[in-house]
Amino acid sequence: MTIALIDYGAGNVPSVERALQRLGATSQRVTDPSCWASASAIILPGVGHYSAIIRALDERNLRPALLDSISRGVPFLGICLGLQALYSSSEEAPSLSGLGLMPGVVKSLPHSVKLPHMGWNRLSIVRPSALLQGLSEFDYFYFAHTFAALNADSNCDAVATCNHGSPFTAVLERGRVFATQFHPEKSGAPGARLLQNFLSLAALSPLT
Amino acid sequence: MSLAHRIIPCLDTDGARVVKGVNFVGLRDAGDPAQLAARYNSEGADELVVLDIAASRDRRPTFLETIRRVAAELAIPLTAGGGIRTVEDARSVVRAGADKITVNTAAVERPALITELSAEFGSQAVVLALDAKFEPAINAWDVRVRGGRDSACLDALCWAQRSVELGAGEILLTSMDRDGTQSGFDVALTSVISRAVSVPVISSGGAKTPDHFAQIFSEGAADAALAASIFHDNVQSIRELKQFLALRHIEVRLPC
Numbered sequence: 001m002t003i004a005l006i007d008y009g010a011g012n013v014p015s016v017e018r019a020l021q022r023l024g025a026t027s028q029r030v031t032d033p034s035c036w037a038s039a040s041a042i043i044l045p046g047v048g049h050y051s052a053i054i055r056a057l058d059e060r061n062l063r064p065a066l067l068d069s070i071s072r073g074v075p076f077l078g079i080c081l082g083l084q085a086l087y088s089s090s091e092e093a094p095s096l097s098g099l100g101l102m103p104g105v106v107k108s109l110p111h112s113v114k115l116p117h118m119g120w121n122r123l124s125i126v127r128p129s130a131l132l133q134g135l136s137e138f139d140y141f142y143f144a145h146t147f148a149a150l151n152a153d154s155n156c157d158a159v160a161t162c163n164h165g166s167p168f169t170a171v172l173e174r175g176r177v178f179a180t181q182f183h184p185e186k187s188g189a190p191g192a193r194l195l196q197n198f199l200s201l202a203a204l205s206p207l208t
Numbered sequence: 209m210s211l212a213h214r215i216i217p218c219l220d221t222d223g224a225r226v227v228k229g230v231n232f233v234g235l236r237d238a239g240d241p242a243q244l245a246a247r248y249n250s251e252g253a254d255e256l257v258v259l260d261i262a263a264s265r266d267r268r269p270t271f272l273e274t275i276r277r278v279a280a281e282l283a284i285p286l287t288a289g290g291g292i293r294t295v296e297d298a299r300s301v302v303r304a305g306a307d308k309i310t311v312n313t314a315a316v317e318r319p320a321l322i323t324e325l326s327a328e329f330g331s332q333a334v335v336l337a338l339d340a341k342f343e344p345a346i347n348a349w350d351v352r353v354r355g356g357r358d359s360a361c362l363d364a365l366c367w368a369q370r371s372v373e374l375g376a377g378e379i380l381l382t383s384m385d386r387d388g389t390q391s392g393f394d395v396a397l398t399s400v401i402s403r404a405v406s407v408p409v410i411s412s413g414g415a416k417t418p419d420h421f422a423q424i425f426s427e428g429a430a431d432a433a434l435a436a437s438i439f440h441d442n443v444q445s446i447r448e449l450k451q452f453l454a455l456r457h458i459e460v461r462l463p464c
């Protein structure tokens with residue numbers, strides 16, 4: 001199977017690539033929509049500012065092809081900003097439109113706690129998810145973000161939440177769209193397990 | 209449930225090899241960076257910092273290759289620094305595999321560098337390395353630059369707060385009074401800075417015993433603690449340190 005790894009210049013693309021290699025999977029960096037027609041899964045990694053990912057998706061004309069692939073049922077995994085990009089918009093760059101697959105606006109975590117939310121935290125699992133198979137609330141994952149999908153606004157697709165000043169969506173799943181606010185590629189053995197789960201799901205998913 | 213306190217080993221390198229020494233004097237070889245990185249990754253380190261303490265221009269390609277070799281061994285975040293003066297310098301370090309970059313002297317000399325890096329890579333990737341030394345004459349901590357050798361004539365607390373306003377997402381705070389002494393972290397310094405800024409603070413300098421770590425988390429309000437030689441020399445195992453902290457009810461990520 002081929003995994004299209006959307007490369008818009010985000011810093012964590014090589015890390016995701018290495019994490020997939022350790023699992024024996026080959027990925028292909030894609031920078032324009034023509035490259036991923038045959039992809040059996042898509043990963044959108046991201047780190048940094050919301051405007052960087054949204055601008056890159058539009059400047060490289062990736063948005064229509066990405067939405068088309070997702071609507072055809074190609075398994076998708078968004079990481080960090082790749083989760084936030086699924087929502088309508090973000091307070092971090094209010095003038096830009098997100099992919100709009102999830103309702104709600106990405107907002108800042110409260111300033112009552114240290115920001116960025118930086119380091120290892122655990123999940124509260126809301127409902128069973130194939131992506132979290134073999135993982136539990138005892139496992140730690142690595143987060144590095146200030147903005148998040150706060151629970152009060154949009155938690156219907158959250159399969160796991162985390163809490164840093166406020167509860168927020170840590171893992172979401174809707175059909176074959178998956179996303180994590182944390183970085184599985186930087187989260188040791190539990191992160192590797194999550195990526196392995198995604199690969200297994202992708203291989204099993206019959207494409208429509 | 210809350211954020212775990214992080215334990216971070218630091219690899220001081222001459223670009224290619226891990227070195228040890230106090231204030232750049234009597235440097236001696238302490239091993240291969242990639243081998244140490246692999247060991248710390250499996251022992252339960254929460255992050256790794258790799259610094260080029262020589263930071264000379266002509267050895268830059270060597271250090272970038274070291275970052276690549278270290279990153280290949282890690283399933284945890286990597287911070288790299290030493291000699292980063294421009295966005296381009298930082299980009300080469302990020303492309304080589306670093307998740308975060310540290311800036312020190314160059315940021316003191318040109319504070320706008322912090323804002324430029326934050327705009328380019330996000331504040332979560334920009335770590336201000338702040339070397340502080342207590343100055344009795346002013347009853348405050350002074351910022352030291354160029355590997356701790358020179359005074360910047362800058363109040364450490366003011367500089368920490370300013371760096372956050374400029375876009376730093378984390379502060380790596382080294383006590384020049386404690387560095388190399390193994391007499392414990394500087395609780396007073398760390399507590400003052402950590403409580404005054406809105407970003408996480410990594411305390412560095414002076415660690416030896418597990419009690420030192422417990423103290424810097426509970427009394428010093430540190431979000432993370434960094435050490436080098438006690439880990440390299442197996443004076444302290446990361447796994448046992450974390451078990452000790454967990455028994456003291458300090459939240460840590462226990463390795464499997």
